[in-house]
Every structure is written in C-alpha cells, then in structure tokens.
Amino acid sequence: MPQTVEERNITPRVNGFSYDTASLILFVSLAATALCVRSRGVSRALGVKGYFVIIYGFGLLSLLCVGVFHRSMMDDSLQQIISDLPVAVEKSGNYIGDKNSIFYNTIELLFMGNKTLASEYLAKNPFENFKYYTHDLPAGVASIDEITDCLEDSGYGKERSAFNNKSQFLLNLCDWSQSICNPTTHSHGSQYSTYRLNNNMDAVIARLFTSYRGKIRTFNETEATIKIAPFLAASNYRCSQLNKRRNDNSTDILLDEHKRSKLFYDPATLYLFMRGPALNCNKLISGGDGQLVVPYVNTNAEYQPDKLMFSMNSDELDQFFSSKKYALSAVLAKKISGNGYARIQFVDKADKLFGNGTIESNNGTLGKMPVHIRVMQHKRKLVGEAETMQQYRDSVFCPVFRGDEPNQKRFFDALLSGCIPVVMAHYFRETGTSYFAPGVENRRIYPWAKGSFGENFPEMGVDYSKLVVEINESDCGAMDCLPGKLENWLNDPEALRQKQLEIAKYARLFSYGMQQNAFKYADAMSALLVRARHYVIHEAVSSTTKNEAR
Numbered sequence: 001m002p003q004t005v006e007e008r009n010i011t012p013r014v015n016g017f018s019y020d021t022a023s024l025i026l027f028v029s030l031a032a033t034a035l036c037v038r039s040r041g042v043s044r045a046l047g048v049k050g051y052f053v054i055i056y057g058f059g060l061l062s063l064l065c066v067g068v069f070h071r072s073m074m075d076d077s078l079q080q081i082i083s084d085l086p087v088a089v090e091k092s093g094n095y096i097g098d099k100n101s102i103f104y105n106t107i108e109l110l111f112m113g114n115k116t117l118a119s120e121y122l123a124k125n126p127f128e129n130f131k132y133y134t135h136d137l138p139a140g141v142a143s144i145d146e147i148t149d150c151l152e153d154s155g156y157g158k159e160r161s162a163f164n165n166k167s168q169f170l171l172n173l174c175d176w177s178q179s180i181c182n183p184t185t186h187s188h189g190s191q192y193s194t195y196r197l198n199n200n201m202d203a204v205i206a207r208l209f210t211s212y213r214g215k216i217r218t219f220n221e222t223e224a225t226i227k228i229a230p231f232l233a234a235s236n237y238r239c240s241q242l243n244k245r246r247n248d249n250s251t252d253i254l255l256d257e258h259k260r261s262k263l264f265y266d267p268a269t270l271y272l273f274m275r276g277p278a279l280n281c282n283k284l285i286s287g288g289d290g291q292l293v294v295p296y297v298n299t300n301a302e303y304q305p306d307k308l309m310f311s312m313n314s315d316e317l318d319q320f321f322s323s324k325k326y327a328l329s330a331v332l333a334k335k336i337s338g339n340g341y342a343r344i345q346f347v348d349k350a351d352k353l354f355g356n357g358t359i360e361s362n363n364g365t366l367g368k369m370p371v372h373i374r375v376m377q378h379k380r381k382l383v384g385e386a387e388t389m390q391q392y393r394d395s396v397f398c399p400v401f402r403g404d405e406p407n408q409k410r411f412f413d414a415l416l417s418g419c420i421p422v423v424m425a426h427y428f429r430e431t432g433t434s435y436f437a438p439g440v441e442n443r444r445i446y447p448w449a450k451g452s453f454g455e456n457f458p459e460m461g462v463d464y465s466k467l468v469v470e471i472n473e474s475d476c477g478a479m480d481c482l483p484g485k486l487e488n489w490l491n492d493p494e495a496l497r498q499k500q501l502e503i504a505k506y507a508r509l510f511s512y513g514m515q516q517n518a519f520k521y522a523d524a525m526s527a528l529l530v531r532a533r534h535y536v537i538h539e540a541v542s543s544t545t546k547n548e549a550r
Contacts, residue, residue: 103122103529104122106523106530109508109509110460110530112462112466130533132218132225132532133217133224134227135228138257140250140253144207144210144232148200148232151200151203178200180299180514200299202230202233203232205525206232208514209228216529293445295511296407297512298409298416298511300386303389303413303416303417304511304513305513306520308508308511309418309503310504310507317504324396326371326391326394327366328373328395328397329371329391329397330346330372330374331376334347336403338402339437341477345479346479350373351364353482354373355371366490369490398420398421399421400421400423400435402435406440406444407436415503415510416507418503418504418507420467420500424473424476424477425473443461446462447524447527448461448462448509450462450464469489508521508524509522512524513525
C-alpha cells in the first residue's frame with residue numbers, strides 16, 4: 001500500500017446527523033423506555049421477550065445519542081487541544097468566485113487593485129469547481145513527519161545548551177518550527193542566510209496542504225483541478241546533511257515511480273515538488289518552464305496575515321509610518337558565495353555615504369534621521385532575530401542587495417515589516433528588469449511577478465517597482481548616488497507615503513497564514529493556488545510537451 005501523507009490529519013466531524021436530531025431521538029427513546037417500564041398493559045402486550053427487546057433497542061438508541069453528544073464535546077476539546085498545530089479547518093467558506101471571496105481578493109491584488117481586470121479574469125476562469133487533491137507518496141518515500149522530526153531533532157541537538165527542552169527550542173528558533181513562533185530568546189546559532197531559510201519552508205507549505213479541511217480540497221482524485229505530491233526535497237536533503245548516518249533513497253524511489261508510471265508528466269494536473277523558494281511542476285527537477293516561485297516562509301507571529309498592515313485603519317497606518325525611527329537599516333554580510341560587489345561597496349563606503357562611525361558607533365545619518373548598519377561576521381550568524389525584525393519595522397528604507405539566491409528572505413521580511421526595500425536594478429530592453437543580475441529577469445525569480453502569468457496576461461502579477469526604490473546599477477554601481485536618491489524620497493512625503501501604502505496593501509501576498517489564520521485571508525497560500533491553477537489551465541500542456549521532448 002502507498003504511504004499516506006495524512007499521518008497528522010484529524011478525522012472530520014460527521015455531517016448529516018445534527019445535534020437537534022440527536023436530541024429529539026434521545027428524548028423519544030427515554031420517554032418510550034419509561035413508558036414500557038411503567039405500563040403493565042404494554043408489558044402484557046409485548047410479552048417478556050418483546051418487552052426486553054424494546055427496552056434494549058431504545059437503550060441502544062439512547063446510548064447512540066449520548067455518543068453523538070460526547071463526540072461533539074470531544075471534537076470541540078480536540079480542536080482546542082490542537083489549536084497550536086498547523087491544522088486548517090475552514091470556517092468562513094468564502095473560497096469561491098464571488099466578490100467577497102479569498103480567491104477574488106487574491107486575483108484583484110494580482111491585478112494591482114484593478115477590479116475590472118480581476119472580474120474579467122474570474123469570469124473567464126471561474127473558481128466554483130476548483131479543488132485540489134493531495135497525492136499519497138509511494139511506499140518507502142520519507143513522510144512529512146519523518147523528515148521534520150529528523151530536522152527538529154538535528155537542530156535541537158546543535159542548540160541543546162541554549163534551551164531547556166525541544167519545545168522551547170521550536171518556539172524560539174522560528175526557522176525550525178512548523179507552527180507560529182514567538183522568538184523571545186535567541187541562541188548563538190540563529191542564522192540569517194540560505195542555510196537558515198530552507199529549514200522549515202517546504203514543511204510549512206506541505207502541512208498547510210495536507211491538514212486543510214474545506215470546500216477546495218477533495219479526497220477524490222477525479223474531482224481535482226490540481227494535484228499535489230508533497231515530497232519535502234529540500235528538507236530531506238538538509239536532514240541527510242545534518243544526520244550523516246541517515247540512509248534515505250526517497251528521490252530514487254520517486255524517479256523509479258516516474259519511469260514506471262510517468263508520474264510527473266500529467267498534462268492535465270500539477271505536481272509540486274518543493275525545492276528551496278520554488279515549487280517544481282510536472283517533473284522532479286525543474287528550471288525555468290514548469291517552476292512556480294513562492295515567497296520564503298516567515299513563521300514569526302508578527303508576520304501572520306491578521307497582524308499585517310492591511311488590517312490597520314487609516315489612522316493606525318498613519319501612526320505606524322509616522323513613527324519610523326531610522327531612515328535606513330541594514331543587517332547583512334559583506335561576503336557572499338556569489339557576486340557581492342554591491343554589498344562590499346555599501347559596507348566599505350558607509351562612512352563616506354552616511355558619516356564617520358556609521359557602522360562602528362551608529363553615528364550615521366540620512367536626511368537628519370539615524371542610520372543603522374550591522375555587518376554579520378562568522379558564518380553570517382544573526383544574533384537577535386526579533387530585534388532585527390523590529391529594526392526593520394522602525395525603518396523607512398531597507399537595502400536588499402544581491403545575495404546567494406536570486407531572491408532573498410530579507411526582501412520579504414522588509415516588505416512584511418513595512419520597510420521599503422532598496423534594490424540595485426539592472427535594466428534591459430530584451431529581458432526586462434532584474435534585481436539580481438543582468439539577464440535574470442524578475443518575472444522568473446520573484447513570486448507572482450508581473451509578466452510571470454504568460455504573454456496573454458501581461459497586466460497580471462505584482463508590479464514590484466511600486467513596492468521598492470530602484471537604484472540604477474549603471475548610474476550608481478559604486479553607491480555614491482545612494483544618499484541623494486533616498487533623500488529625494490524623504491523630501492517628498494506624499495510620494496513616500498504612497499509607496500508605503502502600496503506595501504501595506506500587497507505585503508499579505510508574501511505571508512503564509514498558519515493555524516487559526518490558515519486559508520482565511522488573501523495571502524501567499526491563496527496566491528499559490530491561483531498561480532498553480534493558472535499554470536494548469538494556460539501553461540501545463542505546452543510545458544509538459546517540452547519536458548517530454550527533452
């Protein structure tokens with residue numbers, strides 16, 4: 001039998017047998033039982049055997065009804081007990097295509113607030129019958145529980161001296177936990193790099209897919225619009241690195257299954273294999289075509305959808321943006337594995353750009369506001385993640401220069417914090433804008449980016465230029481023009497506030513609602529489902545044809 005991915009699923013409450021009905025049956029059963037006991041006429045008519053059969057039957061009915069009530073109470077208690085787990089139970093039911101639905105709200109955000117284009121798209125691509133199906137993995141493939149337990153145990157083993165127990169470790173080091181965490185304490189080993197980002201990302205997404213109960217999930221494969229095979233490729237590899245004695249051949253099993261059944265070449269459906277900040281479609285290893293880029297996961301409680309800026313009213317937003325303490329904050333490593341020229345220039349010229357003692361003494365200023373720059377040293381370890389996130393929330397600008405990967409977690413952390421990312425932009429007529437390197441266009445490396453939905457949908461997608469400050473690489477490669485560019489923004493408060501309000505509106509597309517927030521808001525998960533469905537309808541067949549030809 002194939003190994004199921006539902007190890008942690010909670011059995012849904014039985015529908016169709018209401019508690020009102022149970023109450024009525026219980027009342028009738030007890031009344032009939034009492035009548036039989038008290039009435040001699042009934043006893044004579046039924047006889048001894050019939051009398052006891054009736055008593056026994058009504059007694060069973062009464063026990064059944066008591067069981068229903070007990071099950072109800074157990075369900076409620078169980079839901080309370082597991083409230084700290086990433087189990088999504090649909091409550092609002094607003095997932096279909098009306099104008100109050102999560103999908104409609106997501107699509108409207110993906111058209112940058114254009115209600116007309118969103119309505120036209122939804123009319124041509126209705127969501128009324130949308131459902132996803134979660135595949136069972138072949139026997140022998142490591143399950144979500146096995147991989148995540150391995151990661152958590154290995155991570156805790158490295159940090160054991162800093163925490164009293166494993167639960168405390170998971171609560172405070174958010175890069176390992178699959179639940180919402182509150183990093184109130186910190187160990188010396190908390191990293192802020194590609195090695196940190198991928199510890200729990202695919203596990204969080206897989207849990208959301210497999211734990212959800214509601215209208216848009218089906219357990220019947222034939223009803224599915226998309227299908228998901230939640231193999232934790234990145235976490236599985238990471239686990240093998242941490243645990244050298246672990247011998248796992250999950251990838252080989254999946255490849256063998258593909259050779260036997262063409263598992264990854266289904267043109268009508270979509271398979272997601274989670275590798276880093278991208279979900280691969282239709283084949284185990286993908287690049288370019290058939291790859292959906294997604295935001296990095298931030299499990300910190302402050303960055304859940306219900307805590308983000310879009311939930312604030314206008315007065316609260318004005319207070320939030322007016323209370324910024326720093327003009328600019330940057331927490332970065334000077335050296336990276338790739339081209340770190342922009343970082344090196346930024347750090348080496350900090351005193352020239354912002355004043356003497358900018359890094360050593362935090363004496364730098366920009367537009368008469370303080371500047372905070374912290375350079376991570378050994379292994380790029382970040383001490384004090386909560387403090388760093390607060391620093392971002394207190395700052396107007398957050399420089400995000402090229403890192404190891406085409407997109408970086410700090411880019412999304414800055415947006416979720418209401419801090420405007422400052423990026424080095426490369427402009428090319430043929431390939432478009434890139435915040436990473438010449439020729440690596442944004443539409444291929446940033447989630448839900450404008451242009452990534454295909455040539456037939458040129459207006460669909462996030463226009464990142466509205467959310468960042470772009471510094472022209474050809475004009476400002478040595479960083480000398482950076483202070484002047486940013487001061488121009490500080491001196492134009494109306495334009496600055498408009499960009500901040502754009503961030504407040506669209507940042508939710510980079511936050512994964514977990515636990516009580518799961519599938520409740522237009523967020524990264526709903527955007528992923530919209531993007532995946534768009535791929536199935538408009539791109540999957542042509543992409544699969546290309547893959548099969550290779």
